[in-house]
Amino acid sequence: MNAISGADGRRSGVATAKRVVVVGGGLGGLAAAAVAAARGHRVTLLDKNPWLGGKAAVLNLPAPDGSGSFRFDMGPTILTVPRVLRRIYAEAGRDQERDLPLIRLDPQWRCFFADGTRIDLQEDVGEMARSMDAFAPGKGYGEGYRRFQDVSRKLHDVSERFFFWKPVEDLFDTLNFRANMNPDTLRDVMALRMGQTMAKVIRGHVPDARLAQMLDHYCQYVGSSPYLAPAVLCSIGDMQAAEGVWYPKGGTRAVAEGLAKLAADNGADLRTGVEVTGFEVENGAVKAVRAGGERIACDAVVSNMDAIRTYRELLGGKAGGRYGRKFKPACSGVVLYLGLNKRYEHLGHHDFVFSRDAEEEFDFIYRRGEPAPDPTAYLAAPSGTDPSVAPEGGEALYVLVHTPHLRPGQDWAKIFPAYRQIILDKLKRTAGMEDIEERIVVERHLTPQDIHERYKVLDGAIYGLASHGRYLGAFKPGNRSRAVKGLYLAGGAAHPGPGMPMVMMSGWIAADALDRDLGGRGMGTAAEEAGQRDALKQPRRALAAE
Numbered sequence: 419m420n421a422i423s424g425a426d427g428r429r430s431g432v433a434t435a436k437r438v439v440v441v442g443g444g445l446g447g448l449a450a451a452a453v454a455a456a457r458g459h460r461v462t463l464l465d466k467n468p469w470l471g472g473k474a475a476v477l478n479l480p481a482p483d484g485s486g487s488f489r490f491d492m493g494p495t496i497l498t499v500p501r502v503l504r505r506i507y508a509e510a511g512r513d514q515e516r517d518l519p520l521i522r523l524d525p526q527w528r529c530f531f532a533d534g535t536r537i538d539l540q541e542d543v544g545e546m547a548r549s550m551d552a553f554a555p556g557k558g559y560g561e562g563y564r565r566f567q568d569v570s571r572k573l574h575d576v577s578e579r580f581f582f583w584k585p586v587e588d589l590f591d592t593l594n595f596r597a598n599m600n601p602d603t604l605r606d607v608m609a610l611r612m613g614q615t616m617a618k619v620i621r622g623h624v625p626d627a628r629l630a631q632m633l634d635h636y637c638q639y640v641g642s643s644p645y646l647a648p649a650v651l652c653s654i655g656d657m658q659a660a661e662g663v664w665y666p667k668g669g670t671r672a673v674a675e676g677l678a679k680l681a682a683d684n685g686a687d688l689r690t691g692v693e694v695t696g697f698e699v700e701n702g703a704v705k706a707v708r709a710g711g712e713r714i715a716c717d718a719v720v721s722n723m724d725a726i727r728t729y730r731e732l733l734g735g736k737a738g739g740r741y742g743r744k745f746k747p748a749c750s751g752v753v754l755y756l757g758l759n760k761r762y763e764h765l766g767h768h769d770f771v772f773s774r775d776a777e778e779e780f781d782f783i784y785r786r787g788e789p790a791p792d793p794t795a796y797l798a799a800p801s802g803t804d805p806s807v808a809p810e811g812g813e814a815l816y817v818l819v820h821t822p823h824l825r826p827g828q829d830w831a832k833i834f835p836a837y838r839q840i841i842l843d844k845l846k847r848t849a850g851m852e853d854i855e856e857r858i859v860v861e862r863h864l865t866p867q868d869i870h871e872r873y874k875v876l877d878g879a880i881y882g883l884a885s886h887g888r889y890l891g892a893f894k895p896g897n898r899s900r901a902v903k904g905l906y907l908a909g910g911a912a913h914p915g916p917g918m919p920m921v922m923m924s925g926w927i928a929a930d931a932l933d934r935d936l937g938g939r940g941m942g943t944a945a946e947e948a949g950q951r952d953a954l955k956q957p958r959r960a961l962a963a964e
């Protein structure tokens with residue numbers, strides 16, 4: 419077992435300090451630990467793996483010719499909504515921009531389509547609209563994109579007011595129908611466009627199959643099909659246009675390291691190599707966690723383990739079955755980490771190499787439960803932004819293809835070799851990387867089975883639980899458990915869902931909820947302001963590391 423703990427030890431002298439155990443050190447668990455510790459609680463975080471950060475892990479591979487090494491972020495690579503990080507740092511009285519500098523990326527994605535055309539997703543809505551008009555002249559797609567972004571902004575506003583920064587499990591947690599059912603609330607509910615799918619709203623504004631496929635991929639941040647996901651997820655378009663896409667200096671791994679340091683500096687005891695095997699419940703409240711032979715008494719537990727598995731395996735009882743029936747896992751994926759002796763100058767930092775047919779691809783992954791025969795590949799080619807990721811002239815190329823979550827009888831040891839070839843052929847065919855196979859000098863991969871085992875998730879899911887359902891698809895198990903007192907949930911399978919900003923927000927929500935429930939001091943003004951959307955209305959470059 420390894421342990422990191424703050425040099426100044428736990429903060430003492432806080433009258434309301436309670437014992438908080440965090441199960442799992444993914445970004446959600448680390449965010450919860452940092453915030454709870456900053457609020458003066460005595461935090462112990464336990465992760466079964468030998469590293470902290472969960473999916474935000476790093477892989478270093480030496481180049482065989484001794485010219486240096488390749489560094490890969492193994493999981494998340496696209497960071498959005500940085501004000502979540504800003505609030506977490508502000509909770510601890512720290513300045514995120516100084517401690518964890520971020521570089522703004524614009525264009526945000528480079529998109530390669532199966533018909534050989536390309537377009538860059540740009541941050542500025544007006545510039546993007548003009549690019550769409552140049553891409554398909556005379557069709558009015560630019561104007562459609564502007565209107566799509568207006569809808570997206572409205573959905574983002576409603577999300578901010580009703581879903582974000584609070585422990586929500588269903589509509590009743592967020593809307594007080596008796597007290598609030600006035601015309602304003604009704605307008606907000608109508609704005610959610612309940613009953614419409616994300617794919618329908620996108621195509622209603624931008625009917626071009628290629629441009630719609632690009633906008634569909636906002637839904638890939640939550641590992642769900644835009645044909646099954648509710649319209650409210652179109653809000654991601656505004657989150658990305660208004661708040662940018664960022665690369666943390668040192669890679670996304672720097673986020674995990676930054677949060678761990680923040681928690682440890684505030685006295686949290688962060689232990690790796692410790693698996694939690696159960697909770698001890700007395701009179702309907704969690705009193706302790708069991709980790710191997712050890713019993714750790716606590717006043718509150720934040721579980722960053724998958725929500726359904728937390729209920730099934732750590733708590734036991736009926737809740738696991740109930741949540742298991744209500745929710746299905748999000749998609750899984752295959753990741754290739756390719757150390758190349760060449761930099762492809764025509765790639766952007768983030769690239770999507772799209773399938774020939776969006777509907778067919780989503781149908782394979784989400785309905786049939788089979789890998790798509792012509793998949794979309796997401797590429798991260800970070801060496802242009804950060805030359806330290808590869809030896810000179812090389813690239814640490816990361817290739818992610820979404821696949822179904824694990825299905826009975828699927829053996830990825832057998833499926834992988836042929837699917838790897840399908841992916842490489844796709845890059846040759848659609849992304850102009852004809853010589854890629856000769857350029858690989860070192861290689862590793864993850865399959866859905868590896869993801870399942872490494873991160874202890876539900877059926878290999880990358881992004882927690884699927885956001886499927888036209889009406890209520892955005893809801894997830896709430897952060898304050900209804901099944902037992904003192905249990906809080908954080909992570910991709912808890913509210914408000916997966917992806918780096920959302921899981922860190924879920925960690926903040928869990929810590930804030932337990933702090934309020936235990937009579938803590940609550941959020942300070944600096945953190946309150948740092949997390950507000952207006953905080954972004956400052957000059958762009960002031961946010962970026964030059």
Ligand SMILES: Cc1cc2nc3c(=O)[nH]c(=O)nc-3n(C[C@H](O)[C@H](O)[C@H](O)COP(=O)(O)OP(=O)(O)OC[C@H]3O[C@@H](n4cnc5c(N)ncnc54)[C@H](O)[C@@H]3O)c2cc1C
Nearest residue numbers: 442444446466472473493494495496694723909910917918
């Ligand atoms: C390949 C890939 C690409 C992705 N790309 C992006 C992206 O570009 N942008 C983005 O925003 N998001 C992306 N994501 C999603 C994002 O990484 C996740 O939503 C987020 O990191 C999950 O954080 P989490 O808090 O849910 O914890 P996880 O990362 O799932 O970590 C949970 C931790 O809990 C530990 N644990 C579980 N059970 C126990 C137990 N019983 N005892 C002790 N420890 C336990 C595990 O070891 C693990 O460390 C990607 C994910 C993957 C895998």
